[in-house]
Amino acid sequence: MRLYNTLTRKIEDFAPLNPPIVTFYSCGPTVYDYTHIGHMRTYTNNDLLKRTLIYLGYQVKHVMNTTDVGHLTGDDDTGEDKLEKGAKKTGKTVWDVAKFYTEYFFKTIHALNIIDPDIVCPATKHIDEMIKMIKKLEAKGYTYETKEAIYFDVSKFKNYGKLSGQKLEEKIQKAREEVHIDPEKKHPADFALWFKRVGRFADHTMHWDSPWGDGFPGWHIECSAMSTKYLGQPIDIHSGGVDHIPVHHENEIAQSETANNTQFVRFWFHNNFLMVNNQKMSKSLGNFYTIDDLEKNQIEPLAIRYLFLQTHYRQVMNFTWQSAKAAQNAFNNLKKIILTYKSYKTNKSYMSNKSYKTYFSSFISDDLQIPKALSLMWQMIDDKNLSPQEKLDLIYDFDQVFGLNLKSLKEKKEKIPENIIKLAELRKKYRQEKNFEKSDELRKQIEDLGYTIKDLKNNQYEIKKLT
Numbered sequence: 001m002r003l004y005n006t007l008t009r010k011i012e013d014f015a016p017l018n019p020p021i022v023t024f025y026s027c028g029p030t031v032y033d034y035t036h037i038g039h040m041r042t043y044t045n046n047d048l049l050k051r052t053l054i055y056l057g058y059q060v061k062h063v064m065n066t067t068d069v070g071h072l073t074g075d076d077d078t079g080e081d082k083l084e085k086g087a088k089k090t091g092k093t094v095w096d097v098a099k100f101y102t103e104y105f106f107k108t109i110h111a112l113n114i115i116d117p118d119i120v121c122p123a124t125k126h127i128d129e130m131i132k133m134i135k136k137l138e139a140k141g142y143t144y145e146t147k148e149a150i151y152f153d154v155s156k157f158k159n160y161g162k163l164s165g166q167k168l169e170e171k172i173q174k175a176r177e178e179v180h181i182d183p184e185k186k187h188p189a190d191f192a193l194w195f196k197r198v199g200r201f202a203d204h205t206m207h208w209d210s211p212w213g214d215g216f217p218g219w220h221i222e223c224s225a226m227s228t229k230y231l232g233q234p235i236d237i238h239s240g241g242v243d244h245i246p247v248h249h250e251n252e253i254a255q256s257e258t259a260n261n262t263q264f265v266r267f268w269f270h271n272n273f274l275m276v277n278n279q280k281m282s283k284s285l286g287n288f289y290t291i292d293d294l295e296k297n298q299i300e301p302l303a304i305r306y307l308f309l310q311t312h313y314r315q316v317m318n319f320t321w322q323s324a325k326a327a328q329n330a331f332n333n334l335k336k337i338i339l340t341y342k343s344y345k346t347n348k349s350y351m352s353n354k355s356y357k358t359y360f361s362s363f364i365s366d367d368l369q370i371p372k373a374l375s376l377m378w379q380m381i382d383d384k385n386l387s388p389q390e391k392l393d394l395i396y397d398f399d400q401v402f403g404l405n406l407k408s409l410k411e412k413k414e415k416i417p418e419n420i421i422k423l424a425e426l427r428k429k430y431r432q433e434k435n436f437e438k439s440d441e442l443r444k445q446i447e448d449l450g451y452t453i454k455d456l457k458n459n460q461y462e463i464k465k466l467t
């Protein structure tokens with residue numbers, strides 16, 4: 001398999017360190033607000049990577065965190081705590097807020113048919129591991145303490161910036177815009193490993209004992225501590241959004257490589273942004289669409305998954321309601337085709353044309369060319385040399401990667417409305433009385449309402465909706 005690696009900025013040959021197992025870490029959600037369509041795309045793309053690896057014969061060991069503590073509104077230690085902010089807004093406790101939005105996240109990813117990680121690790125359950133790692137960094141002389149926090153000293157880590165290619169000077173520029181600057185902080189790019197429960201954090205609800213006093217961890221340390229615990233190092237693949245590259249992932253590298261004396265991650269996999277109507281998602285535009293918004297617009301979650309398949313993960317994707325509706329139509333069409341194939345009821349499949357599978361594998365192993373693989377499926381559907389059963393088998397085979405849950409597709413039995421059933425029952429009565437004039441009249445009434453009625457043995461009947 002070939003995969004783009006943010007670290008080298010190249011598409012490289014990928015093979016895991018200890019085949020057939022691929023160790024895979026994903027930065028998970030900060031559970032203080034609703035999971036929106038941007039997250040949906042990120043986690044679907046992670047899932048497409050994972051399913052591709054499985055399709056190609058690897059076993060994926062997948063770990064994902066949930067940030068249920070201490071993530072400030074700015075990635076760079078500025079702003080308020082997202083959870084505390086969410087709690088204030090809703091009048092709930094921070095713990096309730098985290099629980100509610102964690103459940104919403106999983107409801108969303110399950111609706112998208114995303115395979116659960118093998119291990120989901122909430123930050124609040126791993127405070128000990130984080131403290132242990134900070135102590136290690138401290139012992140090695142990479143930290144310093146101020147009245148407010150324990151910081152990682154980036155000037156000591158000589159490869160700082162290797163992932164983003166960003167120079168430290170650029171970070172200084174950005175840091176000038178910070179809302180709050182700890183006056184004792186040495187370098188603007190230094191980041192907090194542990195916040196003390198003093199000053200602006202004196203009322204912080206979530207807090208734990210530590211060698212540096214009562215407080216709570218900085219955001220970045222959780223991913224380093226938990227990925228080390230569950231996957232060891234180096235990790236084969238680490239994923240996240242492109243917005244994580246310059247701060248969060250640089251910081252993860254600095255912490256992990258300092259603490260563990262080895263490479264942290266071999267392949268960095270980053271998902272590009274999702275725009276809505278060519279604009280960035282923002283509170284003021286109200287375009288943080290959730291699965292509930294999709295449902296209100298009659299868009300199935302799996303149709304959105306279908307929409308995501310059409311854009312390569314490294315491209316910026318533009319979402320519009322029009323494109324969502326087009327995806328829903330295409331998905332409906334696909335489902336209809338599958339149901340037709342199923343109705344042929346031949347069980348023989350010769351797979352005479354193996355080349356579709358070969359093409360499919362070559363597309364997905366070429367840095368996840370899912371859009372190409374999807375159009376290959378439609379080409380195959382149009383191929384007159386294949387039998388319906390062969391096509392069905394290929395669709396099911398490809399869907400191991402697409403994840404559209406097509407194998408469990410069943411013909412929906414249309415629910416027959418009460419008034420139609422009443423008319424049919426009345427008609428049954430007339431037929432028993434051999435009043436065929438009245439029964440014919442009722443048949444016509446039923447048909448005028450858009451249904452057909454077929455008489456079966458023993459005075460039974462079958463009603464179907466006219467299509």
Ligand SMILES: [Zn+2]
Nearest residue numbers: 027028223248
């Ligand atoms: Zn992370």
